[in-house]
Amino acid sequence: MVDAVAGTDAGAGGEARRITAAVLVVGDEILSGRTRDSNSGTIAARLTMMGIDLSEIRVVPDETDRIVEAVNALRARYTYVFTTGGIGPTHDDITADAVAAAFGVGIDVDPRARAILATHYATEADLTPARLRMARIPDGAELIANPLTKAPGFRIGNVYVMAGVPKIMEAMFEGIAPTLEVGAVVLSETVDCPYGEGTIGTALAAVQKAHPDTAIGSYPTFAGTHFSTKLVVRSRDAEALARGVAAVRAMLAEIAAADLASTASY
Amino acid sequence: MVDAVAGTDAGAGGEARRITAAVLVVGDEILSGRTRDSNSGTIAARLTMMGIDLSEIRVVPDETDRIVEAVNALRARYTYVFTTGGIGPTHDDITADAVAAAFGVGIDVDPRARAILATHYATEADLTPARLRMARIPDGAELIANPLTKAPGFRIGNVYVMAGVPKIMEAMFEGIAPTLEVGAVVLSETVDCPYGEGTIGTALAAVQKAHPDTAIGSYPTFAGTHFSTKLVVRSRDAEALARGVAAVRAMLAEIAAADLASTASY
Known part of the structure; x- marks a missing residue:
C-alpha cells in the first residue's frame, strides 16, 4: 500500500521547491516529563x-530569552515555524510577548482579539486582566481563528503561534493549513521485514545506493527476544x-x- | 501528595549546583510523523x-551536518546531552560518525565493542559489515552497556549516545543514571482546579509574585465544553x-x- 494524499500533486516528481518547517514547543511541563508532547x-x-x-522540532522552557532565541533561529532557517503553548491567560503564558520581542515589534491588547473575546463572555467585567492577556497580539500579526474556545492564535511573518491544548492546536492548524504553500508529497511504502537490521544491513545499503532517487529508512522493533x-x-x-x-x-x-x-538469525 | 524521590537530597534547598541536560533525538521517522517519539x-x-x-529537546533528521551542529550547540550549553537513535547497523544509522565529527575525533571499529558483539553471534562470519557498523565508536569514548541486545552505546565528553528503540534506550539509561551528577530534586505538588485559566489567572499571578521561591505552572484541559x-x-x-x-x-x-x-464561569 502506498501512503499518499489525494488531491495533491503527489507523484509529480521532485522538481517543486522544497517547503520546510520547524515546530517549537514551549513548555516546562514537557521538559519536566509531566506532560507528553503530542x-x-x-x-x-x-x-x-x-x-x-x-x-526540526525544539522544546524550550517558559523563559522569554529561550523562546526569542529559538524563534529567531528557526524562522531564519525554515519556510514555516509553528509554535505551540504559552498563549493562555496565566502568568506563565509568555509566548506572545516573546515572539513580539523576537520580531522586535510592540505588543498590546489587540482590538480584533478583544472583540472576539468579548463575544465569548457575558459581560465586560468578565474581561479580566488575565483573560485580556489572551488578546495580546504583536503589532502587525494576523489572527489565527480558534473555533473551539475563541482566544485566537496569530501569525507574524512565517511564524504561526498556536495554543498548547491539543484539541485547540489542531483546530487552529486546520484553519491555517489551506493557506500554506505546499510541495510535492513524499510518497512512502512500508515493507515488513522479519529480520533484524544486522541481517539485512549490508544488502539494504546496496539497495539504497542503487536507488538514489529514494530514501530508505529502517526501523527496528525489539520484541523482547528478537528484532x-x-x-x-x-x-x-x-x-x-x-x-x-x-x-x-x-x-x-x-x-x-x-x-x-x-541457521543465521537476528 | 508531594511528588518526590526517596533517597535523594530532595528538600535540602536550592543551594546545589544546577545540573542541566538536553535530549537530541535523531530520526527522520519522528519528523515525518511516522513514529511518535517516546x-x-x-x-x-x-x-x-x-x-x-x-x-531543551531537539529532533533533527538523519543528516550528518544537522547532527554535528546540534551536538556541538547542545554540549557547549548543558551539563549533559543524551542522544537517541541512529546507532544501528543500517546505512541510515549515522549518529556515531556524526558525533565523532562533532568532537573532531576519529572513528573505527572498536575492539571492545567488537568483542561484545562477537559474544552475541554464533560465528565470526556473522559479524557482517553491517553488524560491525554497530562497533564503530569514536576515539576516546567509553562504552555504554546494552544488557538487552549487546550492541553498545557510548559516552564521549558530556554526550551520551543511546539507541532509539525505547526498551534498549531505557536499559542503557538505567546503566548511565548512577554515574550522573545530580542536583537537588525539584519537588512538585499538583492542585486540581475546577476553573479555567481565565477565571484564576489574575489571582494566580499574584500568588506567584508572592511566592518567588516557587514556580507555579498552570495546565489547562479542554473537555469539549469547558476548561x-x-x-x-x-x-x-x-x-x-x-x-x-x-x-x-x-x-x-x-x-x-x-x-x-x-454566575461567572470560564
Whole structure:
C-alpha cells in the first residue's frame, strides 16, 4: 500500500521547491516529563501529508530569552515555524510577548482579539486582566481563528503561534493549513521485514545506493527476544518509489532463500 | 501528595549546583510523523526525578551536518546531552560518525565493542559489515552497556549516545543514571482546579509574585465544553513548596466563595 494524499500533486516528481518547517514547543511541563508532547507528532504527520518537510522540532522552557532565541533561529532557517503553548491567560503564558520581542515589534491588547473575546463572555467585567492577556497580539500579526474556545492564535511573518491544548492546536492548524504553500508529497511504502537490521544491513545499503532517487529508512522493533524491522521507502516520484520497493522485496526474498540454507538469525 | 524521590537530597534547598541536560533525538521517522517519539518524555521524567533540569529537546533528521551542529550547540550549553537513535547497523544509522565529527575525533571499529558483539553471534562470519557498523565508536569514548541486545552505546565528553528503540534506550539509561551528577530534586505538588485559566489567572499571578521561591505552572484541559486546570507548584525547598500550595488552595477557596455569588464561569 502506498501512503499518499489525494488531491495533491503527489507523484509529480521532485522538481517543486522544497517547503520546510520547524515546530517549537514551549513548555516546562514537557521538559519536566509531566506532560507528553503530542502536538509535534500531530503537526509532523499533517505536514508530511501536505508535502511540507518538517526539519526540526525544539522544546524550550517558559523563559522569554529561550523562546526569542529559538524563534529567531528557526524562522531564519525554515519556510514555516509553528509554535505551540504559552498563549493562555496565566502568568506563565509568555509566548506572545516573546515572539513580539523576537520580531522586535510592540505588543498590546489587540482590538480584533478583544472583540472576539468579548463575544465569548457575558459581560465586560468578565474581561479580566488575565483573560485580556489572551488578546495580546504583536503589532502587525494576523489572527489565527480558534473555533473551539475563541482566544485566537496569530501569525507574524512565517511564524504561526498556536495554543498548547491539543484539541485547540489542531483546530487552529486546520484553519491555517489551506493557506500554506505546499510541495510535492513524499510518497512512502512500508515493507515488513522479519529480520533484524544486522541481517539485512549490508544488502539494504546496496539497495539504497542503487536507488538514489529514494530514501530508505529502517526501523527496528525489539520484541523482547528478537528484532523485526520495518523498511520504509520514500520518494516524491511514484515510479522511483515502485522500483525501490521492488528492490527491497527482491532483497528480502534472497535473504530468505539464503536463510533456509543456514541457521543465521537476528 | 508531594511528588518526590526517596533517597535523594530532595528538600535540602536550592543551594546545589544546577545540573542541566538536553535530549537530541535523531530520526527522520519522528519528523515525518511516522513514529511518535517516546524517548524524550521517558528521559525527561527520569531526569526530573534525579534533580537534573532538562532544558531543551531537539529532533533533527538523519543528516550528518544537522547532527554535528546540534551536538556541538547542545554540549557547549548543558551539563549533559543524551542522544537517541541512529546507532544501528543500517546505512541510515549515522549518529556515531556524526558525533565523532562533532568532537573532531576519529572513528573505527572498536575492539571492545567488537568483542561484545562477537559474544552475541554464533560465528565470526556473522559479524557482517553491517553488524560491525554497530562497533564503530569514536576515539576516546567509553562504552555504554546494552544488557538487552549487546550492541553498545557510548559516552564521549558530556554526550551520551543511546539507541532509539525505547526498551534498549531505557536499559542503557538505567546503566548511565548512577554515574550522573545530580542536583537537588525539584519537588512538585499538583492542585486540581475546577476553573479555567481565565477565571484564576489574575489571582494566580499574584500568588506567584508572592511566592518567588516557587514556580507555579498552570495546565489547562479542554473537555469539549469547558476548561479545568491543574496547578503545579514546584520548588527545591519543601517548606517553600508547602507555603505555595497553601496559597494556591486559599486562592481557590476565595474564588469558589465569589463564584457562589455570581454566575461567572470560564
